[in-house]
Amino acid sequence: xxxxxxxxxxxxxxxxxxxxxxxxxxxxxxxxxxxxxxxxxxxxxxxxxxxxxxxxxxxxxxxxxxxxxxxxxxxxxxxxxxxxxxxxxxxxxxxxxxxxxxxxxxxxxxxxxxxx
Amino acid sequence: xxxxxxxxxxxxxxxxxxxxxxxxxxxxxxxxxxxxxxxxxxxxxxxxxxxxxxxxxxxxxxxxxxxxxxxxxxxxxxxxxxxxxxxxxxxxxxxxxxxxxxxxxxxxxxxx
Numbered sequence: 056x057x058x059x060x061x062x063x064x065x066x067x068x069x070x071x072x073x074x075x076x077x078x079x080x081x082x083x084x085x086x087x088x089x090x091x092x093x094x095x096x097x098x099x100x101x102x103x104x105x106x107x108x109x110x111x112x113x114x115x116x117x118x119x120x121x122x123x124x125x126x127x128x129x130x131x132x133x134x135x136x137x138x139x140x141x142x143x144x145x146x147x148x149x150x151x152x153x154x155x156x157x158x159x160x161x162x163x164x165x166x167x168x169x170x171x
Numbered sequence: 172x173x174x175x176x177x178x179x180x181x182x183x184x185x186x187x188x189x190x191x192x193x194x195x196x197x198x199x200x201x202x203x204x205x206x207x208x209x210x211x212x213x214x215x216x217x218x219x220x221x222x223x224x225x226x227x228x229x230x231x232x233x234x235x236x237x238x239x240x241x242x243x244x245x246x247x248x249x250x251x252x253x254x255x256x257x258x259x260x261x262x263x264x265x266x267x268x269x270x271x272x273x274x275x276x277x278x279x280x281x282x283x
Binding site for chain 1: 203207215270274
């Protein structure tokens with residue numbers, strides 16, 4: 056089966072600019088996650104969707120970050136305006152609906168963002 | 172709030188050694204625990220998933236154990252190879268559909 060697809064793989068922007076990331080989860084996976092991974096640290100959840108509804112966005116900096124999952128499939132994560140501390144790898148993951156099977160999570164290759 | 176730690180932070184071993192990576196979590200009310208591998212500049216590859224009712228899972232040279240009551244999991248790698256060099260992350264998921272909480276990872280180097 057196809058894995059989680061993310062684009063772009065790399066992005067360099069200046070501070071105060073905006074940027075958007077795209078994720079296409081594994082077919083049939085109702086749950087989608089966006090994680091932020093700063094160099095040398097474990098990933099930290101930004102937002103979790105179940106279909107097109109938000110389950111958890113408690114750690115999303117809502118003054119600058121936004122995410123949507125229209126139609127419950129693809130998702131986009133946007134940062135506007137970007138700050139230097141947003142430099143990180145942004146990982147998208149998906150799993151089956153909560154309560155189904157093993158709910159194993161599968162991750163994409165990530166988008167490496169550098170803010171200069 | 173769930174917190175996950177991993178020891179050691181980094182490990183360097185000669186090829187062929189058996190090794191153990193440790194993961195500890197503060198809240199034992201977990202749904203499952205997953206071990207991942209991350210190569211430099213890459214995403215996360217799932218290695219093993221252990222449900223809360225299980226004690227261990229095995230895949231090839233990898234064996235993961237879970238002791239929920241003590242809040243610990245170990246990843247055992249047998250006969251290590253240079254290709255095993257990567258960062259290993261553990262992540263736990265709570266009982267109520269919560270997201271995965273990750274540890275900081277163990278950076279493993281296996282020397283030829």
